[in-house]
Amino acid sequence: MKKYEALAKDILENVGGVENINSVFHCVTRLRFKLKDEKIANTEKIKALDGVVSVVQSGGQYQVVIGNNVPDVYSTFIEIAGINPENAGEEKSTGNIFNRFIDFISGVFTPVLGVLAATGMIKGFAAMFLAFGWLTEQSGTYQILYAVGDSLFNFFPIFLGYTASKKFGSNIFVGMAIGASMVYPTLAGIMAGKPLYTLFEGTVIASPIHVTFLGIPVILMSYASSVIPILIAIWFSSKVENLMKKIIPDVVKTFLVPFFTLLIVVPLTFLIIGPIATWAGQLLGAATIWVYNLSPIIAGLLLGGFWQVFVIFGLHWGLIPIAMNNLAQMHFDPILAMSFAASFAQIGAVLAVMIKSKNEKLKSLSVPAFISGIFGVTEPAIYGVTLPLKKPFIMSCIGGAIGGAIIGGAHVKSYIMGGLGIFGIPNFFKPGGSIGFSVLMVIIAIVVAFIIGAVLTLIFGFKDPANAKAETEAGNRETETLIEREILVSPMEGEVITLAEVPDEAFASGALGKGTAIKPQAGKVFAPASGVATTVFPTGHAIGIKTDEGAEVLIHIGLNTVQLNGEHFTTHIKQGDRVEAGELLSEFDIEKITAAGYDVTTPVIITNSDKYLDILVVDDQNVKVGDRLITLVI
Template identity: 60%
Template sequence: MFESPIHITFLGIPVILMSYASSVIPIILAAYFGAKAEHGFKKIIPDVVKTFLVPFFTLLVVVPITFFVIGPIATWTGQLLGQVTLWIYHLIPPVAGAFLGGFWQIFVIFGLHWGLIPIAINNLTVHGSDPLLSMVFAASFAQIGAVLAVWIKTKQQKLKTLSVPAFISGIFGVTEPAIYGITLPLKRPFIISCIAAAIGGAISGLWGTQTYMVGGLGIFGIPSFISPKEGITFGLWGAVIAIIVAFVLGFVLTYLFGAGKEKEYRKPSHEEAVATKISDQTETGVKVENEVISSPFNGEVKPLSEIDDAAFASGALGKGVAIEPSEGKLFSPVYGTVSALFPTNHAIGIITDQGAELLIHIGIDTVQLDGQFFSSHTAQGSRIEKGQILIEFDIDEIKAAGYAVTTPVVVTNHDQYHLIATGETELKAGDRLIELQAK
């Protein structure tokens, strides 16, 4: 039952090859393991050789583990599911159909569906027909039914835009855009589509629907239910009914219970929380004035786009620059007030006397240090003077823990200014960093 074809060997060890197409979880697991391994190597490998030795050893460890563990486990689990489903099918076909149809999209996400494909092909080769593929056929139509409901009901323009191509591709059996772009992020439509697919699978099992060839996907797969010997049979009508029921249920249930109440599902990052807090503390209607923001550090100036943090690099949290500090001291770049100070002391928000809102975030992902190696010399709400020490931090310890100290310095209300960043690459604390010209 668990035999799998061996295509290559690695250091004399047989490797089971697995396709990761359409699957997400195995890839995420491999990436997660790789991130943990990289973090560990960063702690033990000297800085002078980190640039090339960390990726080298990370790949040296992660690639074999991925091939030896993640791929084979997914393959064997999929084969086990296929054998169990066939066993249930011979006992109670509708139950097997409901099980396989309902969980099919979940199997696809985990990459487990590839373990069922060889079983289906073997059935076609030996018996001339296969029940497994027929029981999951309605799943794609349940997905597009849910997507159609989201498109009609939602008020979010972005969802409407995504729904159209996801629906069209789903008609032809390509459901990844529907799953990963629409139903799975919204959660409830995905659950509803699985329920609708389960009912469609149960109908296929009840009618004894069989697949007689490996045909196309979506609507192009319907001819695969026509028997080469008997022509159109009850099995074909069972497949058609299953498709219609799955589509209608996916649409109606999503329209009634799963669409139109979408919220922003992504939890704001701590950087966004600080930026929001800064904005909340600013009085509305305050007229901003021209101002010069001084460098809060001694160090090297870099473009914001070069830092390894998408939120800052994209400018979503504000416009500005990044600084690679050479000394673990953050000096106030302006006269103003501390509007936000994280408990971990790694990020600070400042509202200047001229109305600019600044966010200074020491390092990348340093919130994970939970305040280690940071000490504050100010407090939220405190009045601060230009050049005053606000935060001290241990650069060596932070780097030894595997974190970069590259620090974004951004203006969160940048839409009220024209920003002119310094052209210098090396600055001392107090040097001109950003000139703000009020619009």
């Protein structure tokens, strides 16, 4: 204990003391804190401590990377901090909701990205067939194609209810039921009727009331294609469900837990979550009108630049009633017109990603995202390509802003609420008039937005998982003639990537050791060499082996998978066992781990890298179990 006492005290002091700690536990290489306020932590001082490799802040966790000595540091830390080891990993408060949201947002979209891209393409092609006159709206072929293409978008809350519940570990069928309630056809149809009365009439947040719940007015909104309301609802549902499990007797939990969870969450979703989103959208609409009256160019910059952000948070619904009212009263609308170029800036950025990326999976996802984006369906592009890469999304927003400024500055107006994407251009044809100046400016705006989105993405680039691959290729061949070496074979079947491509700073930086990483195609791990299992983590997500030749190898199955607490992992060895090259060490369920929102990318690193003159990784993109993977040059 004394060996790490000073380090533990320094870490405790610089994370803000025990009063700033919600929970702390450790994995193979790092202490994982959930802090009440990460801003209190002195990150630079912690990084500078002797014994600390790095600090990673990700997904609501404050991770202090220690290395192989982390179990001893952890034991010393909880003793000095006076934390009960049995309760160390339990959260003491709800923590920062925003951080929790960031932690699961990518996880809830990952399982549906393929279907999202596919349905977007089908919806776009159906619109194209209609526009070209190949099909009519009354055609059964068109109606079936459109039903397939629009199914996911119209019932998006149901799909997100499933994936978000998986991420939170709550009942997935309760989550789907909450999402289904939000898009239930009868409730959606009620909004088309005459309202009973209007709340806050005469104000910016005037809200028509069509129905009440126990006498309480319900402000309905269209939840189709929405994202944020269902995610907030599922987060709240997970809390209610956990509470119900604690207070309801086991004999009736099966039906009473879902019963009370739905009975509490669904009404509160309609009464609180929906109105907040509705009012936020109405305020946004009022602000847009005010800015437009002040300066159409500034309004175009803001609306075009932030339109995609508004769509993500569902705030764009506040602008649609204003546009519809403008069309009804004035027979034209200048507001939504300014957002028209944003989708073209988005597909410009996607095209740049498609051209620049060397990652085959990313390129293959970019193709359908680009096609559906042409027709105005940009969800696959946003959630599948640009938003995860960050920079392309920002560049698309800049392109959308410039396009919006051109449209606003030219005082362009739309005359109907018609098609999207390229089929939205007819929206700007003035009834009874010629194509005219407005349509020309719209075409100029979308071309400029497209070019800016593409060019800026090409110039500023993005963190491509495949970019760093070529950096080691030359060195791999230069030392091929050296004789003294140890060869490690691949412990699994999959795609080989460099550590720099791993979306985790501690591994990507090489701070924990040199090596490579594999994106597994089968859920089995085999010994890369003969030796002794020095570390077999209880959760099964990491195994350390010291080979007979002295290499210390860490196989870390997935990223942040320690949080699964052993679920979906089956370990076939224990610490201290002798293992032979090719022996089965562990099995894991790729589909279930991925569905839970975790990346299964598996770093294979040499933790005693300093012992070697060089560490060479094979050039092959794909390997099978037993193929040469790493050559250690002495």
